[in-house]
Amino acid sequence: xxxxxxxxxxxxxxxxxxxxxxxxxxxxxxxxxxxxxxxxxxxxxxxxxxxxxxxxxxxxxxxxxxxxxxxxxxxxxxxxxxxxxxxxxxxxxxxxxxxxxxxxxxxxxxxxxxxxxxxxxxxxxxxxxxxxxxxxxxxxxxxxxxxxxxxxxxxxxxxxxxxxxxxxxxxxxxxxxxxx
Numbered sequence: 001x002x003x004x005x006x007x008x009x010x011x012x013x014x015x016x017x018x019x020x021x022x023x024x025x026x027x028x029x030x031x032x033x034x035x036x037x038x039x040x041x042x043x044x045x046x047x048x049x050x051x052x053x054x055x056x057x058x059x060x061x062x063x064x065x066x067x068x069x070x071x072x073x074x075x076x077x078x079x080x081x082x083x084x085x086x087x088x089x090x091x092x093x094x095x096x097x098x099x100x101x102x103x104x105x106x107x108x109x110x111x112x113x114x115x116x117x118x119x120x121x122x123x124x125x126x127x128x129x130x131x132x133x134x135x136x137x138x139x140x141x142x143x144x145x146x147x148x149x150x151x152x153x154x155x156x157x158x159x160x161x162x163x164x165x166x167x168x169x170x171x172x173x174x175x176x177x178x179x180x
Contacts, residue, residue, distance in 0.1 A: 003029075003090045005112060006097045006178060009105045009155065010120035011148035013130040015164045019120060020099055022171040023178070030178065031094035033085045036062065039077035052082070070100065070107035081108065095178050102151045109157050118177065119158040121148070126165045 010016040024030060037051045038059035047053050054062065059078055062068055071080035081098060089096045100108070108115050122130065127148055128141065135141045155161075160177065164170040 003093060003095045004178075005086055005090065005108070005115040006095060006174075007105045007108050007115050007117045008097060008099050008120060008174070009102045009117070009151070009158070010164070011127070011151045012144060013127055013134070013148070014120045014122055015167050015170065016099055016120050018167060019162075019164065019170050019174055020097055022167075023097065023174050026171070026175065027178070029093070029095055030097055031089045031092075033081060033089060033096055033098060035079055036068070036082050036085075037077060037079045039079075051079075052085075069111045070104045072101075072104055083112070086112075097178075102154050106154070106157055116160075116177070117158040118160055118162060118174065119152070119155040120162045120164050120170060120174075121152060122164045 008016055008020055024032070034048060035051055036054060036059075038054050038056055039051075041047065041053050045051070045053075062080070062082065063071070067083050068080040069083045069086065071078060073079075081100070081104075086096050086098075098108075102119075105117050109117050121127070124145075128145060131141045131144045135144065162170050162173045162177075
């Protein structure tokens with residue numbers, strides 16, 4: 001069976017990280033890819049653990065070679081996913097799972113159409129309840145719900161959707177999608 005890249009997205013509160021962590025814990029045929037960045041290493045960081053670090057010339061070479069499946073800029077620093085690192089994992093017999101926001105997932109889908117994009121979201125009532133547990137105000141809940149709706153509206157390119165009202169059911173569904 002061919003191995004695939006699975007790009008998993010969802011709004012804050014959807015449980016994406018928990019679902020992915022459970023899949024990693026249950027399967028030996030999935031792997032992650034360490035992201036790449038052009039930011040400077042912080043004290044205690046190790047290249048290849050958490051991030052692969054590049055200077056600006058190295059970053060530009062990655063970009064110009066077409067190696068970056070997606071990129072984003074945050075706080076003046078560049079981050080991305082390396083096609084070469086994804087393909088190495090696939091060649092080593094592992095499915096690859098990455099957890100990215102919807103904009104970055106869309107970039108990967110454009111640059112690697114065979115990637116399987118999965119959008120994870122709970123029902124609106126469950127999402128509101130989850131936000132109610134973590135938000136400090138009604139305003140914050142409203143902002144989070146508005147952001148979740150914007151992400152859902154931009155997720156039309158995704159290959160499938162998984163409801164995460166029941167986290168364990170969502171884990172089973174993602175596992176079934178990857179491979180029986």
